[in-house]
Each structure stands twice: as structure tokens, then as C-alpha cells.
Amino acid sequence: MYVVQIASECAPVAKVGGLADVVYGLSRELSIRGHNVEIILPKYDCMRYDHIWGLHVAYENLCVPWYDGAIYCTVFYGWVHGQQCFFIEPHSGDNFFNRGHFYGGLDDHMRFAFFSKAALEFLQQSGKRPDVIHCHDWQTGLVPVMLFEMYKYHGLWDQRICYTVHNFKHQGITGADVLWATGLNNEGYYFNYDRLRDNFNPFALNLMKGGIVYANAVTTVSPHHAWEAHHTDISCGLGHTLHRHQDKFQGILNGIDYSIWNPDSDKNIPVQYSWDSIQDKQKNKKALRQRLLLDDSDPNKPIVAYIGRLDDQKGVHLVHHAMYYALERGAQFVLLGSATENSINSWFWWEKGHLNDNPNCHIELGFNAELAHLIYAGSDMMVVPSNYEPCGLTQLISLKYGTVPIVRGVGGLVSTVFDRDHDQHRSTKERNGYVFYQTDNNALESAMDRALGLYYVYPEEFKQLQIQGMQSDYSWSSPGDDYEELYNFVRV
Numbered sequence: 001m002y003v004v005q006i007a008s009e010c011a012p013v014a015k016v017g018g019l020a021d022v023v024y025g026l027s028r029e030l031s032i033r034g035h036n037v038e039i040i041l042p043k044y045d046c047m048r049y050d051h052i053w054g055l056h057v058a059y060e061n062l063c064v065p066w067y068d069g070a071i072y073c074t075v076f077y078g079w080v081h082g083q084q085c086f087f088i089e090p091h092s093g094d095n096f097f098n099r100g101h102f103y104g105g106l107d108d109h110m111r112f113a114f115f116s117k118a119a120l121e122f123l124q125q126s127g128k129r130p131d132v133i134h135c136h137d138w139q140t141g142l143v144p145v146m147l148f149e150m151y152k153y154h155g156l157w158d159q160r161i162c163y164t165v166h167n168f169k170h171q172g173i174t175g176a177d178v179l180w181a182t183g184l185n186n187e188g189y190y191f192n193y194d195r196l197r198d199n200f201n202p203f204a205l206n207l208m209k210g211g212i213v214y215a216n217a218v219t220t221v222s223p224h225h226a227w228e229a230h231h232t233d234i235s236c237g238l239g240h241t242l243h244r245h246q247d248k249f250q251g252i253l254n255g256i257d258y259s260i261w262n263p264d265s266d267k268n269i270p271v272q273y274s275w276d277s278i279q280d281k282q283k284n285k286k287a288l289r290q291r292l293l294l295d296d297s298d299p300n301k302p303i304v305a306y307i308g309r310l311d312d313q314k315g316v317h318l319v320h321h322a323m324y325y326a327l328e329r330g331a332q333f334v335l336l337g338s339a340t341e342n343s344i345n346s347w348f349w350w351e352k353g354h355l356n357d358n359p360n361c362h363i364e365l366g367f368n369a370e371l372a373h374l375i376y377a378g379s380d381m382m383v384v385p386s387n388y389e390p391c392g393l394t395q396l397i398s399l400k401y402g403t404v405p406i407v408r409g410v411g412g413l414v415s416t417v418f419d420r421d422h423d424q425h426r427s428t429k430e431r432n433g434y435v436f437y438q439t440d441n442n443a444l445e446s447a448m449d450r451a452l453g454l455y456y457v458y459p460e461e462f463k464q465l466q467i468q469g470m471q472s473d474y475s476w477s478s479p480g481d482d483y484e485e486l487y488n489f490v491r492v
């Protein structure tokens with residue numbers, strides 16, 4: 001099958017969060033299964049060009065109609081760790097992708113509406129006719145809209161679209177300007193509740209809603225989150241739309257790419273290990289302490305970690321509390337995170353200054369992919385106290401590295417972490433971490449107490465729990481089957 005992924009991120013070249021891992025990991029899995037997979041991305045100036053091989057111009061003078069004129073683009077081609085990628089570079093004063101960041105512009109909806117249109121123009125003009133186009137999140141929500149309202153009349157008549165929602169929080173709420181810019185034009189038609197009109201703001205268009213309405217199949221990234229999206233307010237106003245389109249909506253759990261996230265072959269950590277050589281994890285713990293200048297006088301002191309965005313979704317107040325509670329319980333704490341909100345950013349910079357001389361705590365603010373590998377390998381426990389979590393990759397990576405996850409029971413965390421003490425549905429051999437449900441400090445503390453208690457008092461049992469986590473399979477193998485089946489389904 002010929003599959004084209006159109007996305008705003010792809011690991012490791014353009015990565016902000018889990019979306020990037022999914023685009024890369026799923027593409028790789030499908031390629032291994034013999035499918036022809038291509039990925040189309042914007043050519044950001046801030047990409048990791050050191051991870052692109054053989055970058056060269058593949059298509060020049062791609063003319064993309066835009067308002068009543070056109071923007072010419074150059075399309076580059078290169079390999080990203082074995083995956084075929086096209087990068088679209090527009091030449092216009094808008095400087096859409098030369099901003100030094102991936103997201104955060106006031107005109108993001110225009111930047112990605114342009115990208116969506118340019119990707120379709122590229123397929124159309126270069127004669128590419130994929131069987132399935134897979135697009136992701138609000139940034140590419142206009143792809144199915146434009147495909148079925150415009151491009152199917154211009155050569156792309158036989159293509160099918162799978163649309164994956166990674167995060168309902170960001171839906172691409174915008175005005176009519178995207179219609180005029182992309183040539184969809186007809187305001188009266190699209191400002192309709194059955195099409196793109198936002199469910200709550202009658203004067204706005206909702207790009208994610210467009211993706212859901214027009215795509216042939218819609219997925220979100222875990223079965224439990226699909227249930228939440230249907231039955232709770234987690235879908236941020238799109239519940240009714242999902243209900244209308246429930247026949248084509250389902251949850252498919254993300255996998256992680258074990259060619260990148262595998263302690264047995266990870267080049268970013270000093271000592272490789274697997275479940276049968278888990279004692280070598282200790283050497284990475286030592287390396288982590290050395291790198292972050294943490295006290296190493298008691299090698300058995302546990303390290304609790306957090307890796308992820310610092311924002312409301314991730315339960316930032318509980319992350320903060322976990323840090324102080326770990327210290328209070330005699331553990332060390334390592335935090336690697338980045339905040340987009342100024343107030344949270346300043347808050348954690350203040351904490352960083354405040355805890356600077358504490359030999360048991362390190363706060364690293366910013367995005368650092370290499371350091372993340374060492375933290376997964378060197379820590380004993382990982383807290384993931386999210387308010388909501390569509391799938392979550394942090395806990396899956398932690399499991400693979402023998403780092404016991406302590407998670408809040410929401411979204412994909414429910415589908416992947418099984419409480420050692422209380423999970424009634426899993427045998428003791430399948431349990432792999434700790435789960436709490438409420439959003440208050442006490443709930444978090446009780447789960448941390450149970451994890452730290454096992455670590456301190458029953459180290460052998462803690463080790464057994466780590467091994468059970470390492471043995472669970474969250475590769476792309478099973479989700480690969482599910483997506484393959486879905487692609488086949490939309491083709492008929």
C-alpha cells in the first residue's frame with residue numbers, strides 16, 4: 001500500500017511532543033511491513049538537520065494558489081533515519097516556517113493551512129497518488145476538507161484519508177480568512193454546523209472538526225481516550241461531532257519505536273542493558289548523577305524523575321509537589337521539562353534557582369532529547385500526574401527502561417499502566433507500576449509512598465516490578481496491525 005503522512009512534526013527532526021514520535025514510529029512500522037510510506041513536513045529553519053540524510057531539491061517551483069495569487073515553493077527530499085521525507089519550503093514574505101520555532105505564531109492557523117494546501121498541491125502536481133493519506137491534529141485538519149471539496153476534482157479522486165487526533169485541547173479555531181486564502185471561499189457553506197463551524201462559537205471555524213467531519217476514518221491515540229472523548233468533556237466541545245461520526249471513530253493505542261527507545265541498543269546512554277542485565281541500569285544512574293552533579297554518596301538512594309511539558313495538561317502542580325515530596329522522602333528528583341506559558345516558566349526558573357545548591361535535585365528547563373534518554377535509563381521511577389493524557393509516551397518509554405511509572409489513571413495511562421497492588425483485571429505478573437486517580441496531593445503521595453516503600457523495604461520485589469515493565473510489549477507491532485486493518489477498511 002502507498003501511504004503518505006502529512007504532519008507538522010516527525011521525530012527526531014521536528015519534535016515538540018508525542019505526535020512526532022507517532023509519525024516516525026508508525027511510518028517505520030509500515031515500511032518494515034513492506035508498504036511505501038512517505039512523510040510530508042514543513043521545512044522549518046529550526047529542524048534537526050543533522051538527522052536528515054541526502055537532503056536535496058526534489059521539486060522546484062511548486063505553485064500553491066494562495067488568496068488571489070500564489071506562493072512558490074521548493075520541495076526537498078531526504079531520509080530521516082530510513083524514512084522518506086519531503087520538506088516544503090515556501091518562498092514568500094510571510095516567512096511561514098523560518099521563525100526559529102515550530103508553533104507559537106499568532107498566524108499559526110494560516111501557516112498550517114498553507115502547509116496543508118501545499119502538501120495536496122505537491123501530491124497533485126507531482127503525480128503522486130497514495131492509497132491512503134494519514135494526517136494528524138488540527139494543523140492538517142484542512143487536508144480532508146480540501147481533498148474532498150477541491151482536489152478530488154483535480155486528479156486526487158481515489159484517495160482515502162485517515163485523521164488522527166492526538167490532543168483535543170488544540171483544535172485550530174480560526175476565522176474565515178483560511179477559506180479565502182486556501183480557495184475554499186464559500187463562507188456560507190463552510191460556516192455550517194455539519195461542516196466546519198465551531199460547536200460553541202458561531203463566528204469561528206474549527207479545523208479539527210473539519211478533519212473529523214471529512215475524513216474517512218478518525219482515530220485517537222488510545223481506546224480509553226476514545227471512550228473519554230465520547231462520554232466526558234475531554235473532547236473540548238467536539239463530543240457532539242464525534243457522536244455524529246461515531247461509526248468511523250475509534251482509539252488505537254500508540255506504540256513506541258524500539259529502534260530509538262531500547263536500553264539494549266541505546267547509543268545515548270553509557271551502558272546498555274536489558275531486563276536480564278538490569279543491574280547495569282545502576283551504571284547509568286551513576287552517569288546521570290555525574291552529569292547533573294547530584295550527590296552520589298549513597299548509590300541506593302532512589303531517583304524519581306519527570307520528563308515532559310510543564311503545563312496544565314501534564315498536572316504541573318502535582319509535578320511540583322512530587323519534586324518536594326520525593327526530597328522529603330529521601331529520594332532524589334530530576335526534572336526535564338519546558339513550559340510555553342510565561343507564568344509557569346518563571347515559576348520553574350525560580351524553583352531552579354531556589355534548589356540550585358540542593359545536591360538531591362536537578363531541574364533542567366528546555367528540550368533536550370539526548371538527556372531524556374539518560375534520565376529514562378538512570379532513574380528508578382517516573383511520575384506522570386497528568387490531568388488528561390490521550391496516550392502518553394513517557395510511561396511507555398519508562399517501562400522499557402525499567403523505570404517504574406507512577407501515573408494518574410486517565411486516558412492512555414489507564415490502558416498501559418497496571419497498579420502493582422490494586423489492579424483487579426491483571427495478573428500480578430502483568431502489573432507494572434502505580435496508579436492514583438484524584439488530582440490532589442494526597443493521592444499522588446499515596447502512590448509515591450507505595451512505590452518508594454517497595455523500593456526501600458523490598459528491593460528485590462521492586463526489581464521484579466521493573467523487569468515486568470521491561471518485558472511488556474508496547475512496540476508498534478500491535479498498533480501497526482490495527483492501522484493496517486483500518487487502511488484496508490477505508491480503501492474498500
Ligand code: ADP
Binds near residue numbers: 368
Ligand atoms: P505530549 O503530550 O507532549 O505529546 P507524550 O508523553 O505523548 O506527551 O510525548 C512526549 C515525548 O516528548 C516523549 O518522547 C518525551 O520523552 C519527550 N519530551 C517531552 N518533553 C521533553 C523535553 N523537555 N526534553 C526532551 N524530551 C522531551
